Amino acid sequence: MPREVEWTDTEEIGILLQEQFPDTDPYTIRFTDLHKWVTQLPGFIGDPNKSNEGILEAIQTAWHEEYEDAKDA
Numbered sequence: 776m777p778r779e780v781e782w783t784d785t786e787e788i789g790i791l792l793q794e795q796f797p798d799t800d801p802y803t804i805r806f807t808d809l810h811k812w813v814t815q816l817p818g819f820i821g822d823p824n825k826s827n828e829g830i831l832e833a834i835q836t837a838w839h840e841e842y843e844d845a846k847d848a
Contacts, residue, residue: 777818782830789837791816793845801838806831 780787792801792812804812809831814823 793841
């Protein structure tokens with residue numbers, strides 16, 4: 776069973792997004808799509824209405840770090 780995550784679990788969400796979309800550069804994703812992808816993650820229990828630009832930026836940054844690590848591996 777997937778771990779439950781909320782908006783504040785930005786690093787964990789970044790890892791999950793990298794696993795789901797390994798070939799996608801996070802900085803090419805619009806925030807509207809990022810919001811949708813996060814809310815559709817297995818284990819996501821956050822309120823879809825509780826996100827904001829700052830949270831989405833933090834998730835995008837965390838995901839980008841995972842993306843770069845995967846490219847270097």
